[in-house]
Amino acid sequence: MTKLAIIGGTGLTQLNGLIITKRETLTTPYGLPSADFITGEYNQKEVIFLARHGNPHTIAPHKINYRANIWGLKHLGVENIIAVAAVGGITPEMAPAHIAIPDQIIDYSHSRLHTFFEDENYPVTHIDFTYPYNRALRAALIIAAKNAEINISPIGTYGCTQGPRLETAAEIKRMEKDGCDLVGMTGMPEASLAKELEMNYAAISVIANWAAGKTAGEITMAEIERHLHNGMIKVANLLKAFISQSY
Ligand code: HPA
Numbered sequence: 001m002t003k004l005a006i007i008g009g010t011g012l013t014q015l016n017g018l019i020i021t022k023r024e025t026l027t028t029p030y031g032l033p034s035a036d037f038i039t040g041e042y043n044q045k046e047v048i049f050l051a052r053h054g055n056p057h058t059i060a061p062h063k064i065n066y067r068a069n070i071w072g073l074k075h076l077g078v079e080n081i082i083a084v085a086a087v088g089g090i091t092p093e094m095a096p097a098h099i100a101i102p103d104q105i106i107d108y109s110h111s112r113l114h115t116f117f118e119d120e121n122y123p124v125t126h127i128d129f130t131y132p133y134n135r136a137l138r139a140a141l142i143i144a145a146k147n148a149e150i151n152i153s154p155i156g157t158y159g160c161t162q163g164p165r166l167e168t169a170a171e172i173k174r175m176e177k178d179g180c181d182l183v184g185m186t187g188m189p190e191a192s193l194a195k196e197l198e199m200n201y202a203a204i205s206v207i208a209n210w211a212a213g214k215t216a217g218e219i220t221m222a223e224i225e226r227h228l229h230n231g232m233i234k235v236a237n238l239l240k241a242f243i244s245q246s247y
Contacts, residue, residue, distance in 0.1 A: 004247065005048040005078040006239065007069070009085040009186055011206065011228035013057050015049045016236065018042045026075065029121065030067035030113075034059055037072055043240045045247040048078055052085075052186060061163040061185035067113055070193040080137055081194055081201045082242070084235055086228055087184035088166070088211035088219075090176050093153050096227035099234050100153040100205045101141050105132045106178055107188040109162045114189035116196050125196070132191045137202035140246045141238065148241035150234055156181035158205060160188040169213025183211050204238065206231035 006015060015038075022039040035051040042049075050069060053059045073081060089095055116122040138154075145152040159180035161167055167175070167183060175183060182205050194201035208224040208231065 002079040003046070003048065003077050004080045004082070004243070005050065005073045007050050007052050007081060007083040007190070009052045009083075010057065011086055011208070011232045012084050012235065013051045013053070013055045015040075015042060015047075018047070018049055024076070026072045028068040028071045028075070030071055031065050033068040033072045034064055037076055043243045045243050047243070048073065048076055062109070062112060064186065066190050066193055067116060070190065070197060070199070071116070074197045074199060079199060080134075081199055082137070082141070082239065083187075083190060083201060083203045085184050085186050085203060085205060086208040086224070087158065087182040087205045088209050089181075089207040090172060090183055090211045090214065091181040094156065094181050094207050096207050096209055096223070097230040097234075098153065098207045099145075099150070099231060099238065100156040100182060100207065101138050101145075102156040102158040102182060102203055102205055103131070103133060103138065104157040105187060105191060106157060106159045106175070106180055108175075109160045109185070109188050111162075112189055114192065116193065122196075127192070127195050129192055129195060132195065133202045134200035137200050141202055141204065141242055144242035144245050145238055147245065148237055150238050150241070152238070153181075156205065158182045158184060158187050158203070161185055166219055167212045172211045172213050182207070204235055206235055
């Protein structure tokens with residue numbers, strides 16, 4: 001059976017309902033991962049859970065050791081990764097508390113350690129990244145959502161910003177012109193590192209707020225928390241449906 005990992009982001013520091021069987025602290029050639037790798041039974045199936053921002057949530061998006069996280073999952077034999085992340089909604093369909101399974105990425109992040117392929121361990125290799133998310137995993141998530149009657153957007157372009165600040169209204173306007181539907185801070189280099197190590201990676205984006213300038217006022221943390229809470233209930237249902245269908 002293919003090993004499945006779930007990477008949880010803001011609003012998903014732990015997987016409620018996971019019956020923990022093992023907790024592994026790894027040191028990797030790239031330093032320390034964000035947290036222990038938690039193995040457990042979720043919906044009667046084995047999954048490995050990793051809290052992207054640490055548990056408790058303390059690591060800023062640009063400080064996450066993405067290489068250590070992905071290397072650690074590979075080391076543990078993981079083949080499939082479902083990455084859950086909070087985002088802002090840019091295009092009209094992407095309303096707060098809604099869920100999307102993005103199919104494309106535009107990377108606006110910078111200065112992050114973003115590749116394994118730069119030394120004698122992994123000589124320079126140019127991976128194909130035309131379709132950044134694994135198509136079979138995405139399809140399985142979309143079918144699971146349909147079967148469980150969870151309303152999702154089955155496509156969307158995810159723009160990854162550097163953070164930790166949110167964007168300006170002008171930045172969001174530019175991103176929308178570029179074709180972004182969603183804006184987040186952690187989708188890259190996570191997705192490309194997984195691809196570099198030949199792991200299947202798909203994302204569930206949980207919309208926490210309208211992106212900057214999409215409403216009259218400013219974005220408040222209280223609204224983000226409220227919408228994330230509601231969105232994460234749908235995510236848990238989606239993950240359960242996906243796992244019972246695919247594993
Ligand atoms: N921008 C970037 N990242 C985010 C946002 C946002 O508006 N909301 C949640 N994560």
